[in-house]
Amino acid sequence: MLDEDSTDRGELGIMVDEEWSKSAAANAVKFDPDVIYVCGYWGETAPLYINNYPVVTMHHDTELEALPIAGEKKELLSTLTKMRIEKSDATIVPSRYVMEYLFSRFHASRGKVFICPPGFDRAGGEMRIERHREKKVVLYVGRIAPNKGIxxxxxxxxxxxxxxxxxLRIAGSYTKDYAGYYARLRNIWDETIFLGKLTREEVFREMISADVIVCPSLAHEGFGIVPVEAMYHNGVVVASDIFEKTGAVNKDSAILYRRGSVRALREAIIRALTMSEREREKLRARARSYASKFTWERHGRCVERILFRFSRTSSLNHYCR
Known part of the structure; x- marks a missing residue:
């Protein structure tokens, strides 16, 4: 039985508590910082309570319209998000997909939104895993939630x-909000293997040993670290077209299909499982090359430049130049 992970943040639509945001803002200014960096989930309002300090916010959520919440809550979230973006001196996003969403949905200022693609974790050392089995292995890695398309x-x-x-092996945990969804998943096909929450090393081993890794998300993806990890550690990846929109994959580095279509996904997985070894090796080489450009060092330098740019300390601004 897969254990609930009650410590994880709920899936999109679970709003940050306003009192928590107020407390976080108050605690941040106690340090008298040069700049404050806020991770802006839906409903995060800390920037609204920060005055006389520059604020840079990370925003990675999209498709507010599709959240499974009441209309009045969507309106509230929309208003709060627009206010937060306007109050922040700068907003960092993981992809052009999110940037364009902020422009169109919240009319964000084009001079205040910056793209910093994330990095991903790499397996330590060499993991050589021999495949001696009768069945092909299809792997999913990630949170268990409806928008993931599991x-x-x-x-x-x-x-x-x-x-x-x-x-089929499913590696990931779920929050209490999605216990019902998890229960429905278990009733679709009783041969599905649910692995629960794994350590990072266990995830890498699953990735390396799988025949194909599938990323079937339907919505609410600002980038997609899992498909990037999968391309790097395995190289045979089937991904929904939402990840092409975010830039996490492209048509040369992964096998893409139209999100939400069982038929299209089935055909894409069959293609991955039946390609020749030569085709697989070519795909792996392209996938690893594409994934390798995403590093935490690159992300950190990008964020650092923006924090320095909007810092209130002139020496930091000089250092940035």
């Missing part, structure tokens, strides 16, 4: 299993 994946693999010996 129900689409299970349906697709269930159909594939009628013709190809295949095993």
């Amino acid at each position: 129900h689409i994946l299970i349906q697709a693999v269930r159909e594939i299993a009628k013709d190809i010996p295949v095993e």
